[in-house]
Amino acid sequence: MAKKPEPESFMDMFSKFGRDLKMPAVDVDTIIGHHRKNLEALEQSVKATASGASSLVAKQREMLQEALHEITEAAQGLRAPGNPQELISRQADFAKRSFEAAVKNAGEVASIVRKSGTESVDILRSRIHESIEEIRDSFDKKK
Template structure:
């Protein structure tokens, strides 16, 4: 029981200290509103990042499908027979196309990831700028 009373006394002491020093009281509604905006910005950034991840997964699935189709076509070529020279040529062509596709696909995935993370960062950056601007306005208003 006495701990609660001591805590209340301590809180009251600090509140009275602030009043005695004529410190400005914070605008609680503005603080709560800013926190709501912060949470909304985090939600938007998370959705943006999640959307980018979904896009990457969908594209990777399509890339795997394309690779499987390419492998099937190669298997048909090998199954069709032909001389050793034609098989070597087909394998070399398959290896070249696979290598080119891997480079193109890696670049494409990196581009999607970069775009998604840039968009998410812009949301957070804009929110930080708004927060700083609100804090600056609040500080300049109390000085008047």
């Protein structure tokens, strides 16, 4: 019995189709390199964001410890007997220190978040600019 020729695979059919159309060759290594750089930039951006989140958690822990210490001291001071005016004065002083600490801590938290976000965006922005230059260079080479 005569052997039937094996049918062409899809890849062979598409390759033949591309040759017949005389399409330009695609530099797969360049494309992979381009995407590798994109993924590396994304990884760096994520690391910067994670580092910022870690710093934020550490700062919040520090703020909580300070607040608990202040509250403990204030509670012990309020239990001591004394005249009512002195007690009110201590409460007002505690409220003032608490407010000042809250404002200071909010500023520090905002600074950490801003720094982390800026660093992350700068990494991605830099990669976008590099990518645009790579595209321009590839068009200039074809001319």
